[in-house]
Amino acid sequence: MKDTSDISAAPVARPRRLRSTPAMRRLVGETSLQPRQLVLPAFVADGIDEPHPIGSLPGVVQHTVGSLRREAATAAEAGLGGIMLFGVPREEDKDATGSCGADPEGILNRALAAVRQEVGDDLVVMADTCLDEFTDHGHCGVLATGPRGKTVVDNDATLAAYAELAVAQAAAGAHVVGPSGMMDGQIAVIRDALDAQGHSDTAVLAYSAKYASAFYGPFREAVGSSLQGDRKTYQQDPANRRESLREVRLDLEEGADMVMVKPAMSYLDVLRQTAELSDVPVAAYQVSGEYAMISAAAEKGWIDHDPAVMESLLSIRRAGADIVLTYWALLAARLLREGWGAR
């Protein structure tokens, strides 16, 4: 038999020392989560009298303008960083070019004005700058007939529509516009239009690395999207990492004030790389499908809801996000207020 008596059983290092008590763990925790880093995405629908639940996003509603105002006030009181608004027009107001998006009387612009009046400068008010909520075909841009009679999303015609949309949102009161349609050149065109119309203080949050993701499923219900087909000719292929480096770099060159990666949890590698590349704040969007997954598993008793939520948010921060858009922003702010981070 082999003699093992001279092999020391003592580990060379003991990392467990730094995990020994809650106070020690608090002292050495590398990443923190604070309400100011969180942005609450919120939906506002036209033609409804009371908030309307969204089946696939339990706890999230389509707001009326009135209930959205109260939600924004709550968000400001909770110390959140911002609120990101999505408009849900009536079916009859949708058309091929999404014209009700830029209409000052359109649902999103009315909501922006009401929210801005409510919170002033106490909360950063953001708007989704995209056409998909407003078009009858559900695409993020305007359609054209391309080569061989194929229907395509027309990049450059869409840019003009985005410029109009962004200016209308800034005029309505948005501090930040968030182009999410993945059209080439969108940041430059929007920046130029805002500057030309006297909105040089309005910031642009670029959805720079936005993937064609199955995790947007519940969002499509939330906005009553009528999309047929997919967005693979403009949103990125989940197979690609390097491509997002290029997208981020282009948006920075075009003048983005903040850049975003979306979705968050399946793209933490892209987020880390973006954080290393970017010299402006980096955001990540924990999307509807990510919310739905944890909610559904918790509902079934398969996962412990609050710890799973907080762990997911912390991982997104750890990967490099300065700012996290999450439907759990208010929940997380409450848990943090109750001392979550100190555990």
Ligand code: PBG
């Ligand atoms: C496009 C937009 C989408 C989301 C935010 N902005 C949908 C899409 O690209 O298909 C998805 C957000 C989520 O899933 O929570 N305007």
